[in-house]
Amino acid sequence: MARTKNYTLGAGKLYFDRFDDDGNTTGEYYIGNTTSLTGSTDETREEHYSSDEKERAKDASVVTQSDQTVGFTTDDIQPENLALLWKGTAEQLAVSAQSDVVETITVKRGRWYQLGMSPTSPTGARSVSITSVTDDESTPVAIPAATGPGGINANYEVDTELGRIFIREDAPDIADGDAIIVTFDEAAHSRTVIISKGETIRGALRYIADNTAGENRDDYWPLVELSPDGDYEFKADSWSEMSFTGEVLKKEGYEKHYVDGRPVAA
Numbered sequence: 001m002a003r004t005k006n007y008t009l010g011a012g013k014l015y016f017d018r019f020d021d022d023g024n025t026t027g028e029y030y031i032g033n034t035t036s037l038t039g040s041t042d043e044t045r046e047e048h049y050s051s052d053e054k055e056r057a058k059d060a061s062v063v064t065q066s067d068q069t070v071g072f073t074t075d076d077i078q079p080e081n082l083a084l085l086w087k088g089t090a091e092q093l094a095v096s097a098q099s100d101v102v103e104t105i106t107v108k109r110g111r112w113y114q115l116g117m118s119p120t121s122p123t124g125a126r127s128v129s130i131t132s133v134t135d136d137e138s139t140p141v142a143i144p145a146a147t148g149p150g151g152i153n154a155n156y157e158v159d160t161e162l163g164r165i166f167i168r169e170d171a172p173d174i175a176d177g178d179a180i181i182v183t184f185d186e187a188a189h190s191r192t193v194i195i196s197k198g199e200t201i202r203g204a205l206r207y208i209a210d211n212t213a214g215e216n217r218d219d220y221w222p223l224v225e226l227s228p229d230g231d232y233e234f235k236a237d238s239w240s241e242m243s244f245t246g247e248v249l250k251k252e253g254y255e256k257h258y259v260d261g262r263p264v265a266a
Helices: 079-085
Strands: 012-018 034-050 056-076 088-095 098-106 112-114 128-135 157-160 164-167 179-184 189-196 201-209 216-228 242-248 258-261
Touching: 012 034, 012 079, 079 088, 079 216, 079 242, 079 258, 128 157
Parallel strands: none
Antiparallel strands: 012 201, 034 056, 056 242, 088 189, 098 179, 112 164, 128 179, 157 164, 201 216, 216 242, 216 258
C-alpha cells in the first residue's frame, strides 16, 4: 500500500495552563494569536572509538542527555500574557471611593505630579476630581483659578482619569519650590494591574492544530517552564509582539511530549 503524502502548512491555537504555587493546574487559557510556534531538541552523546586499527572508528554512540525546548511569539497583548512576560501576576484591583484626600506637594513649574501614591497604591490614584488647590500657609489661600487663552486654567492642568496634575510653565501664582496642598476625591472603580514578581512560570502547554494544509496533530507538553525571550517594544511602527522560550521538563508520571492524532471511528 502506497504511503499517503502529508505536506503541511501549519496553523492552530496555543493554550497554557499555569500552575499555582503548589504545582496544581488552574485551567487552560487561550494565549491568543501566535505568529510562530517552534520546537527543538538538543542531544548530548558519549562517543566511543575503537583503537584496534590504525584509523580509529566510531563503534558506539550513546545519548546521555536530551534537552527539549519550545518557543512561541504572540501579538495578543492581553493581561495573562503580560503577566507571563514580566514573570508576575495579573490582578483585578477594586478601589473604594475616597473623599477629601489631602496631599502636600513641593512643585516645579513644567512638571507633572501623580496623586495618591503610597506603598499600597504604588502607581497612584485614578478617576479623581480636584476639590481645591491652595498654598501651604498656616491659613491656606486658594490658588486662583485664573484662566489663560481658550479658558484653560493658567496655573495647572489635571488629568482626572490618571490622577495627575501639571504645573504650567508660566503659572502666574505658583513658583518653583512652592508647596501646594491638593485636595481630591477618588471615585470607586476597578482596573487590571500587572505586577512583576520574578516568579518561576510553570505549566502545561497544549497546541491544537487547524492546519491550512496537512493532517491535524495536536501537541501536549505536561510541564514547561516559560521565560521571556527577546525585547518587548512598548512603542514601534509595527504590531507589538512578545516571545517566549519554554524548557520542557519531565513531570512525574508523564513523558515530556505527546503528539496526538485525531480520532477515527473504529
